Amino acid sequence: MNPFTNNPRESVAAWGEEKLITTIRRWLGTASPRAPFGIGDDCAVLAPSRGRQLITVDPVIYGRHFDDAIAPRAAAEKLLKRNLSDLAAMGGQPVAAVLALALDARTKLRWLEQFYRGLAACARRHRVAIVGGDIAQSSGNLAASLTLLGSATGPRIVTRRGACRGDAIFVTGVLGGSLRSGHHFRFTPRLAEGRWLARQREVRAMMDVSDGLAKDLRALTPRAAAPAIDAAALPLRAGCDVRAALTDGEDYELVFALARSTDRDGFLRRWRRAFPRTRLSCIGRFASAKDFPSGALNLADYHGYEHLR
Amino acid sequence: MNPFTNNPRESVAAWGEEKLITTIRRWLGTASPRAPFGIGDDCAVLAPSRGRQLITVDPVIYGRHFDDAIAPRAAAEKLLKRNLSDLAAMGGQPVAAVLALALDARTKLRWLEQFYRGLAACARRHRVAIVGGDIAQSSGNLAASLTLLGSATGPRIVTRRGACRGDAIFVTGVLGGSLRSGHHFRFTPRLAEGRWLARQREVRAMMDVSDGLAKDLRALTPRAAAPAIDAAALPLRAGCDVRAALTDGEDYELVFALARSTDRDGFLRRWRRAFPRTRLSCIGRFASAKDFPSGALNLADYHGYEHLR
Numbered sequence: 097m098n099p100f101t102n103n104p105r106e107s108v109a110a111w112g113e114e115k116l117i118t119t120i121r122r123w124l125g126t127a128s129p130r131a132p133f134g135i136g137d138d139c140a141v142l143a144p145s146r147g148r149q150l151i152t153v154d155p156v157i158y159g160r161h162f163d164d165a166i167a168p169r170a171a172a173e174k175l176l177k178r179n180l181s182d183l184a185a186m187g188g189q190p191v192a193a194v195l196a197l198a199l200d201a202r203t204k205l206r207w208l209e210q211f212y213r214g215l216a217a218c219a220r221r222h223r224v225a226i227v228g229g230d231i232a233q234s235s236g237n238l239a240a241s242l243t244l245l246g247s248a249t250g251p252r253i254v255t256r257r258g259a260c261r262g263d264a265i266f267v268t269g270v271l272g273g274s275l276r277s278g279h280h281f282r283f284t285p286r287l288a289e290g291r292w293l294a295r296q297r298e299v300r301a302m303m304d305v306s307d308g309l310a311k312d313l314r315a316l317t318p319r320a321a322a323p324a325i326d327a328a329a330l331p332l333r334a335g336c337d338v339r340a341a342l343t344d345g346e347d348y349e350l351v352f353a354l355a356r357s358t359d360r361d362g363f364l365r366r367w368r369r370a371f372p373r374t375r376l377s378c379i380g381r382f383a384s385a386k387d388f389p390s391g392a393l394n395l396a397d398y399h400g401y402e403h404l405r
Numbered sequence: 406m407n408p409f410t411n412n413p414r415e416s417v418a419a420w421g422e423e424k425l426i427t428t429i430r431r432w433l434g435t436a437s438p439r440a441p442f443g444i445g446d447d448c449a450v451l452a453p454s455r456g457r458q459l460i461t462v463d464p465v466i467y468g469r470h471f472d473d474a475i476a477p478r479a480a481a482e483k484l485l486k487r488n489l490s491d492l493a494a495m496g497g498q499p500v501a502a503v504l505a506l507a508l509d510a511r512t513k514l515r516w517l518e519q520f521y522r523g524l525a526a527c528a529r530r531h532r533v534a535i536v537g538g539d540i541a542q543s544s545g546n547l548a549a550s551l552t553l554l555g556s557a558t559g560p561r562i563v564t565r566r567g568a569c570r571g572d573a574i575f576v577t578g579v580l581g582g583s584l585r586s587g588h589h590f591r592f593t594p595r596l597a598e599g600r601w602l603a604r605q606r607e608v609r610a611m612m613d614v615s616d617g618l619a620k621d622l623r624a625l626t627p628r629a630a631a632p633a634i635d636a637a638a639l640p641l642r643a644g645c646d647v648r649a650a651l652t653d654g655e656d657y658e659l660v661f662a663l664a665r666s667t668d669r670d671g672f673l674r675r676w677r678r679a680f681p682r683t684r685l686s687c688i689g690r691f692a693s694a695k696d697f698p699s700g701a702l703n704l705a706d707y708h709g710y711e712h713l714r
Contacts, residue, residue, distance in 0.1 A: 132495075137564050139459035139495050141459060142457065144456050144457055145454045148453055151554070153503045153504075153539050155541050160542060161541075183448055185448075194461070194552055196463075196464055198507070198548045227460060228460060232466055232469065237543065237546050239507045241507070241539070241550045243460075243503055243552035245460070253441065255440070255441045256446050257440075303447055
């Protein structure tokens, strides 16, 4: 749906701020607690955290992350799920979110209603409270930025740092063709998998794959090493080749380093017991220049999604 | 400074994302902790909160909240301080913030550097850690949205609800002419005052004045009452009339309800001891229709800033 209309009676300008906010609270329904724990005061009040917390922020922007072909509900789901995927990558559990909208006064009320209803449905599914937000006017634009607060679920938070030379590289799901296949708004963030992986001591480092594996893996790679990827082991989405899997981006899968010394068969057995329906692939290892396998892919030949280029 | 340039070598497009993020971390300096406690991982890790937390989000948008006449440093300060003012209104203390930027690829690197350096300076002054963020491309636009996390400092969080008929209405500072005078980017958020006020049991409800007192007071007004404002008691900024004080907006002052039974002289003495340099004015009370003073202003005749109109 195109988000804009030239009919003022169908646009947000018809209502003004106060009526809009009242209505948004209705659209969000039980996904948004009552003030002061939700929308309606200067800040939202949150309960004390039990342990360490995690925070992340990601937007969806019209013309960039979604377009007229995407239903507003799906755009909203994508917004929340992108952030949930970041949380999954550190083994966290979602708690609360705030939403900042910058929109043209010509934005359709119908578009906005669908967007908020989609956000609410997704938030309820993942037990995220939408506790606050802001709506500001921005000419010719529609951008939504969501800040997600989560909690660490175990004694350990897995970061991008910690992989060692020799560690195996694993990835969940399949890669490539996310935009073409609609995966970029239909995906399920790997929250349960992320929490489980964070509890396994053998998992040394983890992140989500959002800009394409070739680019993202750079952040996980230890010093004096390079990812030696076995092309045949890459889990390709139907219709995708190796280049697509490495560079398309928006996969929202988890990639992690498994300690070299791990009993890999035992690990995979435990994984399949926990996640019988989530594919897990060992796609290579972090190798030094000396022992870099001759048949492995050189990721320097591939470029993931580069922002602001 | 105009934020955009047609010279690609002077714009963010010259660097691309990775170099930009490395540089932003340098610009932020000590205002941004190291990953995973700051920028550089999928989420930022925050220490457990000691008590209840507060969260708020507010943007600054080019052409709306700042323009070419405003230095980028001042735009960034305004962004953080707007959010700090919301926190002040509930008696909170700032902890951490994340920043979402949506910008045109033509954005000047020099503009961006000044913006981040301004944000960092203001964050250090108020002890806010800039723990994360996101930069996304948005054609022809420049919007920055900041989410601020704070902590409740006392046993009580003051909300907008709680005022009773008969309670006196107080406001800090002076009102009106914020845009004309430059107050909208030079103001100091009333954090210390807000914390102090939240500790006084006689303060029943509080909020910050951002859209103009006439509009904002509606949220503080108890049922079956109206604010009876004494025009002569309104603290006017030099050159402002009553209408300006009630409707200009962007005052970033605190307005609160003081319980009717309070020893007002004692309260004012304690205030002056705590804040000898912050003006405090009693501007009226919440009155019922029956005892509405004949000389009081009827705020229905005044309209504060209406968004999306």
